[in-house]
Amino acid sequence: MGAPTDRAVIxxxxxxxxxxxxxxxxSLRDLLVRxxxxxxxxxxxxxxxxxxxxxxxxxxxxVGRNGQGKSTLLKLIAGVMLPDRGSVTVRGGVAPLIEITGxxxxxxxxxxxxxxxxxxxxxxRAALRDRFDEIVDFAEIEDFLDTPYKHLSSGMKVRVAFAVxxxxxxxxxxxxEVLAVGDRDFRRKCHARMDQLTAEGRTLFLVSHSExxxxxxxxxxxxLRGGRLVADGPMDDVLAEYAAESETNAPGG
Ligand SMILES: Nc1ncnc2c1ncn2[C@@H]1O[C@H](COP(=O)(O)OP(=O)(O)OP(=O)(O)O)[C@@H](O)[C@H]1O
Numbered sequence: 001m002g003a004p005t006d007r008a009v010i011x012x013x014x015x016x017x018x019x020x021x022x023x024x025x026x027s028l029r030d031l032l033v034r035x036x037x038x039x040x041x042x043x044x045x046x047x048x049x050x051x052x053x054x055x056x057x058x059x060x061x062x063v064g065r066n067g068q069g070k071s072t073l074l075k076l077i078a079g080v081m082l083p084d085r086g087s088v089t090v091r092g093g094v095a096p097l098i099e100i101t102g103x104x105x106x107x108x109x110x111x112x113x114x115x116x117x118x119x120x121x122x123x124x125r126a127a128l129r130d131r132f133d134e135i136v137d138f139a140e141i142e143d144f145l146d147t148p149y150k151h152l153s154s155g156m157k158v159r160v161a162f163a164v165x166x167x168x169x170x171x172x173x174x175x176x177e178v179l180a181v182g183d184r185d186f187r188r189k190c191h192a193r194m195d196q197l198t199a200e201g202r203t204l205f206l207v208s209h210s211e212x213x214x215x216x217x218x219x220x221x222x223x224l225r226g227g228r229l230v231a232d233g234p235m236d237d238v239l240a241e242y243a244a245e246s247e248t249n250a251p252g253g
Pocket of ligand 1: 019
């Protein structure tokens with residue numbers, strides 16, 4: 001396992017994340033009635049010994065069945081979660097579109113959320129003023145600017161989130177499955193915007209169960225199985241490997 005290369009915008013080294021299947025905290029009852037006080041035994045590695053380097057401008061699609069660690073990996077890269085083992089180094093800012101409401105404050109209005117997200121990612125007031133109308137037009141949300149974010153439908157939340165996050169000037173963009181929520185016309189707009197971002201040389205990380213999206217936007221694939229990185233290579237090869245394994249593991253297969 002080599003040291004992080006200078007060229008890499010993201011370096012992940014032997015990263016591991018451990019979760020517990022049961023309740024996160026042991027209750028007083030467990031302690032007093034059951035006498036359970038030693039280390040918890042229901043822990044498992046949601047990610048285990050994961051290592052890779054990403055060069056600036058690469059487009060990466062993460063594949064794997066449900067519950068194999070894809071979203072957890074994106075949370076590590078976004079910095080909203082720290083690894084229990086190993087290291088995750090990201091050089092530069094990250095624009096994360098992970099989980100529909102991720103990073104957006106439910107009680108604040110759409111207008112306030114646009115300003116907050118822009119501000120948190122270093123957008124100046126002048127830049128925000130310049131881009132505000134563009135963001136609102138893209139999201140087609142002008143009638144809801146003063147509505148609390150939590151009162152939007154899930155499709156509208158995604159529209160706002162994508163419109164803002166895709167306008168941030170961060171070098172790394174993370175998109176986790178959220179595109180599936182938008183309607184067809186909006187998805188088409190998002191796809192055009194993603195083409196533009198990758199053409200500008202941004203690094204894109206996409207988690208998706210849509211082979212079409214993965215093939216269209218990602219040249220490199222990462223395949224996670226049981227929290228381990230079992231394939232890392234050209235997207236088409238990784239998808240072929242994933243499909244072959246899914247067939248082998250299918251009931252009756
Ligand atoms: N905060 C948490 N506490 C405990 N377990 C968790 C937590 N977050 C995720 N997990 C578990 O970790 C494993 C990996 O979850 P993750 O969301 O990364 O999977 P995924 O590959 O993105 O799945 P999907 O395709 O269904 O979105 C799953 O078993 C999940 O139940």
